[in-house]
Amino acid sequence: MRRKPSRRSFLKTMGSVSLALPFARLLESSIVHAQSARPRRLLILMSPHGNLINFWRPQAVGTDFNIDYANSMLGPLQPFKNKIVVLDGVDYKVLYEKATTGHDYGHCTFLTGTAPAPRGSEVYPTGPSIDQVVGEHLAGICPRDTLSLGVFRLGGTTNANSMIFNASGGRVQSLIDPAAIYPMLFDGVVPPGGGTTPPDPAATAESRRKLALVTYLNGEANRLRPRLAGLERQKLEHHIEALAAIERRLGGPKSGSSAGASCDPGLISGGSLDPRAVDNIPALVDLQFDIIAQTFACDLTRVISFQFLQGGDPAPMPWIGLTGDMHDGLAHLASGTNAAAMKLIQLQRWYTTKVAELFARLDAIQDPQGGTVLDNTVVLWGNELGDPSMHSSINIPMIMAGGGAGAFVTGRHIRYSTSAEPRCSGVYGNCPTTDPFRDQTAHNQVLTSIAQMFGIEVNHFGDEKYTGTAPGLMS
Amino acid sequence: MMFKRTPAALGIIALVGMAACDGKISETGLDRCTSPQQFFEEQVWTPVMADTCATCHYSDGIAASTRMKLRTPKENETISQEDLAYNLELVRQVAKIDYKGKSLLLAKPIGELNHGGGVVLERGSVGVRALERMAAILADPTICSETKRCDEVAVLPARLWRLTPSEYQTSIEAALGEPVDVASRISADERVYGFSNNSAVLDVSDVTTEQYMAVGETVGARVVARLAELAPQNGCQERDCARRFARSFAEKMFRRPPTDAEVTSLMTLYDIGRDTGAYADGISLLAQGIVQAPQTLYRSELGSEDVGVSTLTTDEIATSLAYTLTGAPPDEQLRAVAADGAELAKADVRRAEAERLIDSPGGRRRMVRFVIEWLGLTELSHLEKDTTAYPQFTDTLRDAMQAETETFVESVVFDNEGTYTALMSAPYSYVNDELANLYGVSAPGGPALVRADLPAADRAGIITQASVLALYAHADQSGPVFRGKFVRQNILCQQLPPPPNVNVIVVPPADPAQTTRERFAAHTSQPACASCHALIDPIGFGFERYDGIGRAREVENGRPVDSSGYLDGADGVSRDFNGGAELARLLTSSEEAKNCFVTQFTRFSQGHTETVDDVCGINQSTETFKANDTNIRELVLNMVSSDNFIRRRAAQGQ
Structure with missing residues (x-):
């Protein structure tokens, strides 16, 4: 049933085509008129299977923390130690206080801050995810408001394994196939460095045709509108909005004002890979990370999310020697320093290694207004669980990084609570005191902080019970 | 308060x-x-x-x-x-x-x-x-x-039902007459009760809009590659030739002749393509427009009136029949019947067309697809097992499991008994050498599937097949909870709550001194767990005679396996059984199971999650289903010949 990965190097070919395309002048002029302020971006990462707090927690708090110890899950981030903030003691309070714990709910609540509710066979969050809200707030600065990417072996076909939701509660599909993403993002984008060729008449014709096409589709969709009501009309209006977004993109500049000298999508090379084959996962992650780096370098959007697989996926990780079932054979059994715990550490260290590689890519790109892309980005890296053997919503591993062009000070380990007992999962009756989690920070507060960093004046994000920002995070 | x-x-x-x-x-x-x-x-x-x-x-x-x-x-x-x-x-x-x-x-x-x-x-x-x-x-x-009468409360709203990626692919292939890779290029939709065609969640998002555009470019290029054949320029002025193409291609993709106003809009599109290039560019742009127009992307179920409850137009009926029964657009014969005015509004005409469609190769595939989605087997092709525990679980065995179930369903429904009872209890299945080894029957001699009687003590119908048993199991052990939940949810339509916020939700690790049943006993000793596991485990433990890949077993870790269980009935009676085969045979006489099967088929065929308003219609269908000895083909034919299949409530009637 699996497709064999082809060795054809499509991306390289396509990259060289787009190098020759025009719009350099447009881009050049937008750079000239660019604002001098550094561009603040948002990057969200999620990896699954939970963590073991004792191997994730840095030694010492404050600025002199240490992640470089034996079996440290965060060890591979040592080169970026000064560019991260470890948020230690963040809970999905909204789950254990208002919903239920488990993989299904962790994905949905991570970025929405809501207590998802089951309806029929599905789970529905009750608000949009932070990336969509920030994207809408920054609308118009770049060709795209947001971009959702992922590596989803199982296809990501339910709300329960998705993390991005729009304002009307709809699941936003993550793009999983680099071969399809590449032309979608980069066709027509010209590196600022190579921008002296005059506009190509063929490209002008192409853009006129595309615009005509979208105008036609919009007209036809509007013709149907009066005949629908309720949910049916909402769905069609969603379609019409999507067409309008494409229309705006076609009519506007191909890049934002922060496209810099590192913008060169032609550098990305890779084969066409089956996005659902286990063995392709490392190569798919690398390609997606190249795409993220170039998307920021060319300033195609300010907001990107990336999901590494999903909780509950038993896929093995043969590339680091982990065979068997990563879900119940490993995550569910990890405890103390048992064999499963050691494997979970190995698994999470692989994710950390990949995140460090992504940081290295972003740190190598200079923004024209100053700083590297990493410095100017607000990075949030989370997980659907705390301790996986209990489906715990306590002590969710949360890392912030980058700094968002001065939005927060990095190089710190913030520890919110010393009293939380990780071996209880959230029902008060099972834990030592009535409310052992009172000092823990609700993850909603992290989301609220991020919203405020982008100038969105709210005092809560998601469920209204959890107000305020994450203590000590913001500058 | x-x-x-x-x-x-x-x-x-x-x-x-x-x-x-x-x-x-x-x-x-x-x-x-x-x-x-x-x-x-x-x-x-x-x-x-x-x-x-x-x-x-x-x-x-x-x-x-x-x-x-x-x-x-x-x-x-x-x-x-x-x-x-x-x-x-x-x-x-x-x-x-x-x-x-x-x-x-x-x-x-x-x-x-x-x-x-x-x-x-x-x-x-x-x-x-x-x-x-x-x-x-x-x-x-x-x-x-x-x-109110069942058929009055259960009228669906006027709606646009977006094609699934796979229906979109068959539609484009039918119009072009050549294979095109489409479905894999459109993001997968959310599944509702396992079904990939729930109208409420099939929308067109920012992401898919761009994917449709990319597909449009492919189709435009395919049309241009066959320009002389698909949009010939003989005996017509250039623009008239283009108009002729627009009409014929739109009629195929829209499943009805385009209106004059629609053709006028399309010709505006052609003109821009022509102005910025050549005839071929105009034709390409036409093809791109048609292939992603809302008239193509959505199955129109708007009805013939804008107010109150009305009957679907004859083109809409033909479209609905075709996609419901074959997952593809109407074929020429159905289009011809549709062209004949109000014929398809007549139940007997509809039934006659439906009989033809359901028995076609596309109709057979559609039925198999329904069963696969109903049983949750959609992801079977990605199933991984712990190869230390199950070295024999190879990719070929896994693919054979899926093929076995597909062959079995098609054979039962179309070539043999034709009933739900047989689906749930047939003593035979289809095996190749690898499967024969798994089931402990004599090998047919090769990789091809051959009908074989399976050991009656352990096998009866679809829920005792290796595909279902391997899917609803852990990577290195059986899965009593998965299997119990599967029977409750998929077979009996009883949706269970998620695990509550309890202290331990851990699969007990394999223990060489215990059976799985003994290890899972904690469920019933902790009250917080027991409240749900009392519903799941009595059924799930009944499957303990199968290991994690569906092989029958008498002992586990040297200890005898206990596969006794019981099934709660709405009639107040708990019925004991021992093993999956006995359970399967028991389910053939369960009222809830039959009602659930009809419910599941209704979900799939209507792309709609039922509410209390749909219950009486489902109950009526279930009565007829039972009177027809649970014949599945009859269930489908009755559904498409019912009045409500062709009635919708207009926006102003809601």
């Missing part, structure tokens, strides 16, 4: 709750029911649930982690009709679950099955009688004397 309660206060709540409802409820009111909605609001919600259940079972309540999370009004406000309807559906879901012959709606508040809030209603109290009657009404809404 709402305040947070601690568990310590629960005893008091119980007393207060009972006092409150016993004082308010009207005894005589229990006899009166004009509609399920009226009864729920007047006899259940207001006097019983608002004070007794919703004080904990609401979004900030201590029972917020259960499936029963009721919507409650803000302080000093009354509950909205929308929230009442939402709560009624929650109640209906809970009421459907049987526990020892009682609906869970009763078993929980009277404390028969562990209830976190303790006993909140006394057996025999007026509140309990109201819930009892509610459960009965939800199972059969015709109890309410003034309920």
